[in-house]
Amino acid sequence: MNRFLSHATNRIDAKGRVSVPSAFRSVLSDGGVRELYCFQDFVFPAISVGGPELLDRFERQMAAEDPFSPEANEMSLLVHGGGVFVKLDPEGRLMMTDFIRDFTGISTDVMFVGRGDYFQLWEPQAFQKAQAAAREGRKSRGLRPE
Amino acid sequence: MNRFLSHATNRIDAKGRVSVPSAFRSVLSDGGVRELYCFQDFVFPAISVGGPELLDRFERQMAAEDPFSPEANEMSLLVHGGGVFVKLDPEGRLMMTDFIRDFTGISTDVMFVGRGDYFQLWEPQAFQKAQAAAREGRKSRGLRPE
DNA sequence: TCCATTCCCATTGACGCCCATATGGTCCCA
DNA sequence: TGGGACCATATGGGCGTCAATGGGAATGGA
Numbered sequence: 001m002n003r004f005l006s007h008a009t010n011r012i013d014a015k016g017r018v019s020v021p022s023a024f025r026s027v028l029s030d031g032g033v034r035e036l037y038c039f040q041d042f043v044f045p046a047i048s049v050g051g052p053e054l055l056d057r058f059e060r061q062m063a064a065e066d067p068f069s070p071e072a073n074e075m076s077l078l079v080h081g082g083g084v085f086v087k088l089d090p091e092g093r094l095m096m097t098d099f100i101r102d103f104t105g106i107s108t109d110v111m112f113v114g115r116g117d118y119f120q121l122w123e124p125q126a127f128q129k130a131q132a133a134a135r136e137g138r139k140s141r142g143l144r145p146e
Numbered sequence: 147m148n149r150f151l152s153h154a155t156n157r158i159d160a161k162g163r164v165s166v167p168s169a170f171r172s173v174l175s176d177g178g179v180r181e182l183y184c185f186q187d188f189v190f191p192a193i194s195v196g197g198p199e200l201l202d203r204f205e206r207q208m209a210a211e212d213p214f215s216p217e218a219n220e221m222s223l224l225v226h227g228g229g230v231f232v233k234l235d236p237e238g239r240l241m242m243t244d245f246i247r248d249f250t251g252i253s254t255d256v257m258f259v260g261r262g263d264y265f266q267l268w269e270p271q272a273f274q275k276a277q278a279a280a281r282e283g284r285k286s287r288g289l290r291p292e
Numbered sequence: 293t294c295c296a297t298t299c300c301c302a303t304t305g306a307c308g309c310c311c312a313t314a315t316g317g318t319c320c321c322a
Numbered sequence: 323t324g325g326g327a328c329c330a331t332a333t334g335g336g337c338g339t340c341a342a343t344g345g346g347a348a349t350g351g352a
Binding site for chain 1: 147150151153169189190210259260261266276280281283
Binding site: 156157159160161164167168237238239 | 341342
């Protein structure tokens with residue numbers, strides 16, 4: 001298993017730490033990743049988390065455009081400034097900073113959602129709602145599940 | 147980590163000093179930079195800060211445009227004439243001068259925003275607004291990180 | 293001489309590292 | 323097939339270290 005799949009909910013302790021699910025940790029350690037890059041999702045109130053190569057991907061995308069264009073400048077603001085690097089502690093936990101809490105609404109529990117190359121941090125109820133809304137939208141457009 | 151990434155907010159003390167985040171300081175010292183060059187951003191109410199080589203970067207940008215265009219002329223005025231050199235104190239702090247305060251609106255707290263080759267100083271709430279606007283623009287154009 | 297800046301040292305509070313405990317699931321063996 | 327030992331994960335908390343901050347002393351320019 002070398003990709004982030006499935007989901008799990010863990011509790012934040014008194015110090016503001018939360019364990020990354022074991023399955024996700026082994027994906028990370030298989031990739032030799034010890035520092036994580038986190039940024040605000042562009043659509044949902046969720047934080048996306050992955051290895052530094054996630055940032056590389058954005059930077060390639062920016063490099064493809066005119067590096068001095070307003071669009072590139074704007075994207076740099078989001079990607080460089082809107083992202084943070086965090087480290088896991090020896091037990092595989094990460095800190096829930098205000099940056100993460102404010103954007104997601106997370107308070108006591110964190111839902112980890114696998115997205116393939118990366119995973120996301122959600123406030124559990126917000127995820128339920130977003131999922132229900134997505135289902136509803138899909139249904140109303142007469143689409144079948146993939 | 148040899149680039150300015152992530153972000154952090156620090157408080158200005160009674161003497162008008164503020165600590166540069168440790169991660170940024172190590173980037174500077176790795177590059178052997180002791181003196182910093184600061185000037186006003188062209189788009190946002192923020193001060194851009196970097197080593198002296200930051201000048202080269204923006205001179206290239208100006209060279210890319212018509213050197214006699216009003217934009218290039220304006221950039222030259224800001225970069226060459228509007229910039230100031232500042233030094234860090236032994237603890238890694240810098241002074242918040244009126245030059246910086248007036249342009250950014252900074253009063254009690256400073257947000258340090260990594261931009262890759264350089265970093266910026268923002269008034270925290272102004273950053274929130276600019277980022278929200280950037281995200282909104284991106285969303286409406288239907289762009290996604292992946 | 294006065295004021296502002298620079299340097300030096302003290303404090304404190306957050307974070308990282310360590311070890312301990314709980315909990316749930318699995319495997320083995322009777 | 324049921325019980326019990328064992329293991330892995332998640333969680334809780336103590337403690338040391340370092341970054342951020344605050345304030346006093348020294349320095350230098352007006």
